[in-house]
Amino acid sequence: MPQHPHLVVVGGGFAGLWASRALADAPLRITLVDRRNHHLFQPLLYQVATAGLSAPDIAAPLRHILGKQRNVEVRLGEVTVIDKNTRQLQLGDGSQLGYDMLLLASGATHAYFGHDEWAGDAPGLKTLDDALYLRRKLLLAFERAEAESDPAKRAAWLSFAIVGGGPTGVELAGTLAEIARHTLKNEFRHINPADAKVRLVEAGPRVLSSFPEALSLKARRQLEKLGVEVLTGTPVSHIDGQGFQLGDTHVPARTVVWAAGVAASPLARTLDVPLDRAGRVLVEPDLSVPGHPEIFVGGDLVALTQANGRPVPGVAPAAKQMGKYVAQVISARLAGKPAPAAFRYNDQGNLATIGRMAAIVHVGKLQLSGLLAWWFWLAAHVFFLIGFRNRLVVLLNWAVAYWSYQRSARIILGDADEGDGKEPAG
Amino acid sequence: MPQHPHLVVVGGGFAGLWASRALADAPLRITLVDRRNHHLFQPLLYQVATAGLSAPDIAAPLRHILGKQRNVEVRLGEVTVIDKNTRQLQLGDGSQLGYDMLLLASGATHAYFGHDEWAGDAPGLKTLDDALYLRRKLLLAFERAEAESDPAKRAAWLSFAIVGGGPTGVELAGTLAEIARHTLKNEFRHINPADAKVRLVEAGPRVLSSFPEALSLKARRQLEKLGVEVLTGTPVSHIDGQGFQLGDTHVPARTVVWAAGVAASPLARTLDVPLDRAGRVLVEPDLSVPGHPEIFVGGDLVALTQANGRPVPGVAPAAKQMGKYVAQVISARLAGKPAPAAFRYNDQGNLATIGRMAAIVHVGKLQLSGLLAWWFWLAAHVFFLIGFRNRLVVLLNWAVAYWSYQRSARIILGDADEGDGKEPAG
The missing domain is CATH 3.50.50.100 (FAD/NAD(P)-binding domain)
Incomplete structure (x- = not known):
């Protein structure tokens, strides 16, 4: 019996994780490589920075999320080079990893615009x-x-x-x-x-x-x-x-x-394909790389202009949709069925929170601001957090913060005398 | 009007914090110095190490605990030298801090017995x-x-x-x-x-x-x-x-x-008084330093043999009792009243947990083991956690862990490729 084809997913963010989960029943061997052991709910990262939540509140171990999905193997490591001709990935520990198909979803980092x-x-x-x-x-x-x-x-x-x-x-x-x-x-x-x-x-x-x-x-x-x-x-x-x-x-x-500002993960450069100014990959309408239908790109790494002339934004819902879309394309291909229509971002609205009980919401023709918008924002964010326990803890933290103004994670790690800690110290 | 005397408390652990709180109404200026910004509930530290709890779950900012106690100032810093003749403390940032009375409660660190x-x-x-x-x-x-x-x-x-x-x-x-x-x-x-x-x-x-x-x-x-x-x-x-x-x-x-093994905080050595083999201070029966009634020692730094010939153990209840006792001695002295009787450790029992649903308990003539002991241990530890929110979150974490065997804090911080992280990285 021939082995199933090997799909390597680089990055366990929204695009990579949603693609992997959508392929649970596909005849594939999937390897998800990430240099972190956890999926991170980035929309609440500012709450960790401002001591409202603790780090584990907004992160879940990738192995745990995918533990029961038997066609996935999680590998902790950093992909440093993609060789699309030999279909080999180079990892930071010196090892190599071959693929039949690749989903590159290693995200973005901050950019200082030449400074x-x-x-x-x-x-x-x-x-x-x-x-x-x-x-x-x-x-x-x-x-x-x-x-x-x-x-x-x-x-x-x-x-x-x-x-x-x-x-x-x-x-x-x-x-x-x-x-x-x-x-x-x-x-x-x-x-x-x-x-x-x-x-x-x-x-x-x-x-x-x-x-x-x-x-x-x-x-x-x-x-x-x-x-x-x-x-x-x-x-x-x-x-x-x-x-x-x-x-x-x-x-x-x-x-x-x-x-x-953000710039695409430097890994995209090793693909040796046309990138936009921010280093993102100029993909085909099916999110594959020009000339390499076996390589897909997802999430913040994608540069794609929609039919309405606007770029797909670098937000979590877009990344999830791309992940699911790539899974559809791969499933269709494996089943010998026609490819789905070009990727289309389904904009479900735009939310931003401003502070205590203040936010703005833009969903279709609906525009909200203030307290009502904040409740809307809170519900959406807690709902989309992965993991039953996270949701409970985050809600509890918010309830306590609501009544007391307290932020429970105001813990300075590392010695106080160690300066302002240029090295991340906890 | 003359200024109130200045009490400096070194260390915001159980001894230092309990003493400070017991002196809320005393005619004193209190400065609590700690190199960490938080009080730590050390009995649950192993749960953070084993990913059952997150760091903020078992810690509370000292400024928050003492914020409303107007006679206390919290100072973030490390005391490096005590000069008991000039009644001056040297801090790690080069500054000095004078005292009229001192409570030294800087705890213990691990000891490798010459290795x-x-x-x-x-x-x-x-x-x-x-x-x-x-x-x-x-x-x-x-x-x-x-x-x-x-x-x-x-x-x-x-x-x-x-x-x-x-x-x-x-x-x-x-x-x-x-x-x-x-x-x-x-x-x-x-x-x-x-x-x-x-x-x-x-x-x-x-x-x-x-x-x-x-x-x-x-x-x-x-x-x-x-x-x-x-x-x-x-x-x-x-x-x-x-x-x-x-x-x-x-x-x-x-x-x-x-x-x-543990050894006393090296700060004790700068007192230049007799220490025991573990570097702890051989205190008088009222927890003061021989010849220096204005200097008290509390918590794990104390070497004291009780009337029954057994040493006071280095456990949280003993530290709390010492803190409260020192507050009584100081209050009596300020009020011109006779000093209380010598410190006596009131042993309320001994608990240890072993793992999932297993523990042992020794309280007076009561000896328990197994599940019942574990519930006893859990109740005691959650009850003594400082902060309403901590208790709720910790209970919630335990409830989830009980049913799912999951440990929600399984997050590896720092890059995975950075080796095993000789530097604390998270």
């Missing part, structure tokens, strides 16, 4: 390690301010800037303002945490630009109500450990967070 | 960072075994040793056996996690030697039932990255955990 030197002073938020590092940095800034007697230096420790007015930037800025004004109340003796300045800096004309202008404006007002200063229309031209430059103004800020 | 070279290959468990490091090491061992094709090397990755048969060693060994046999079931394709060997090595004649012999024997039987091999009566004579030496036998084991 990689900012990475050290303006960390981004893509992984759990990033989130724990950011949590430590944010909490330690208040500690440093408390210990500082010089007023100007103290003010710089209490000055926070978030660069990038997309969903992550807005979530971080809103939550940080809430922490300063409410969560930390009464806890310090030499500073008033509510004196903290939280600035959200967006180079474009408005925050949350993927939403209609009216909602975008409402989001800005909600942010301002929470105490965030929103600076739009000017790009940041310099960042270092002391602050950032905005046009002619230097703004002191010991804590700058980067939420301004 | 500090074992520290790298046999990490211990005292802090959250230790627990997260251990979690990563334990989970990665199964990953390495899965990726290894050589049978002997694979067996070494599946060989675990816990050195030290006290409560921590027993908890770790029992839980690890449970993970191998139940939690990881179905999740691997090249190994059977149930093949893992878990050995508990104790130099003395029996495990849990602080319990009556009959209970100690029951604990051993429960461990063996869970699949742990218990080796008593021979001390480990060598440990390296490949295994350990027990008498004439070399046992291959890529993962060795140290739970064999």
Whole structure:
């Protein structure tokens, strides 16, 4: 009996995981390779960074999710090179892995638009390690301010800037303002945490630009109500450990967070096929690579323009849909059936949360903002979390946070005297 | 109006925190210094190491616990030297802190009995960072075994040793056996996690030697039932990255955990007063330092023999009682009242858990083992956890674990390819 064909899925994010699950009954051997042992619910990553949730609350072990699916093997490791001619993957530990079909879904990382030197002073938020590092940095800034007697230096420790007015930037800025004004109340003796300045800096004309202008404006007002200063229309031209430059103004800020841009995983470059400016793969309408129907791309790594002329956005629902679509194409091919029609992104709406009880929602003709939108956002996010236990814990955390303003994960890992921890320390 | 006297409390563990809280109404300025920002519920630390709980589940920010107690200031920092003649503390950041009264409660760390070279290959468990490091090491061992094709090397990755048969060693060994046999079931394709060997090595004649012999024997039987091999009566004579030496036998084991001994915080040495062999301070019956009635010692740092000839044990209830007692002594002194009678440890019983639904309990004449003891243990531990939310989340985690055998915190932080992570990475 011939062996089933071997599908390798690179990346256990939404695209890779949804494709693997959709192929549970397919006559395939599937190997899912990820350099992390867990699937991460990225839409709530900012909650880990801001100490509202703990790391395991928003992650689930890939082996556990896929344990009972007998045609899948999970492999912990990092794919470093794809050789599409020999159909071999090179792994970080020196081993090789051959494939008959490949789904490349290794996602995106933050991009500094040619300013990689900012990475050290303006960390981004893509992984759990990033989130724990950011949590430590944010909490330690208040500690440093408390210990500082010089007023100007103290003010710089209490000055926070978030660069990038997309969903992550807005979530971080809103939550940080809430922490300063409410969560930390009464806890310090030499500073008033509510004196903290939280600035959200967006180079474009408005925050949350993927939403209609009216909602975008409402989001800005909600942010301002929470105490965030929103600076739009000017790009940041310099960042270092002391602050950032905005046009002619230097703004002191010991804590700058980067939420301004993403670039495709560098693995895409080793495919040696045409990429767009952000390093994403210009795929065929069936998400395969031009000239290589056995290689598919999914998730944030895809550059695809829809029939309406708009690109498929790099959001979780799009990644899930791509994963399921690739599974359909593969299943049809294995069954000798005609291929399904070209991939079409089914836009189910757009949600963004801003802070305590504030959010905006855009679903079809429905536009919501404020408390109602927040409940909508909460329900959608908790519903889509993988794992029964996660949902319960996250709901419980939110219920407690709702009544008490408390954030239960305010734990600084690593020694406090180890500086601000350039190395992720927990 | 003269300023209130200044009490400095070093360490926010059970002794320091309980003393601070008991002095809420005292005419004192209190500064609580800790190098961590959180109080840690150490009795459940092994659950973080074995992925049953997340770090924030068993920790609470000191600032939050003490935020509303207006006579306390929390300071994040590490005390490095005590100068009892000038009544000054030297901190790690170079600053100084003067005191009128001092409570030294900086706890204990693991001790390798003259074999500090074992520290790298046999990490211990005292802090959250230790627990997260251990979690990563334990989970990665199964990953390495899965990726290894050589049978002997694979067996070494599946060989675990816990050195030290006290409560921590027993908890770790029992839980690890449970993970191998139940939690990881179905999740691997090249190994059977149930093949893992878990050995508990104790130099003395029996495990849990602080319990009556009959209970100690029951604990051993429960461990063996869970699949742990218990080796008593021979001390480990060598440990390296490949295994350990027990008498004439070399046992291959890529993962060795140290739970064999503790030594007092090195800060005690800077007091320049008589210490016992473990570096603990030989205190007066009122827990003060000989010749220095303004300096008290609490918790694991105390060496004190009770009237019955037995030492006060290094356990959480003893630390809490010492903290409260020191608060009484200080309050009496401030009020000009006679000092309370000498400190007496009120032994409320002794509990140890062994694994899933197995524990032993010794309270007065009551001796329990098995499931009933486990419920007793669970109730006591959840009841004593600080913070409403912690209790709910921990109970919820246990309820889910009870029904599903799942351990929700099985998240490996840090890149998988970064080796076994000598640096705490999460």
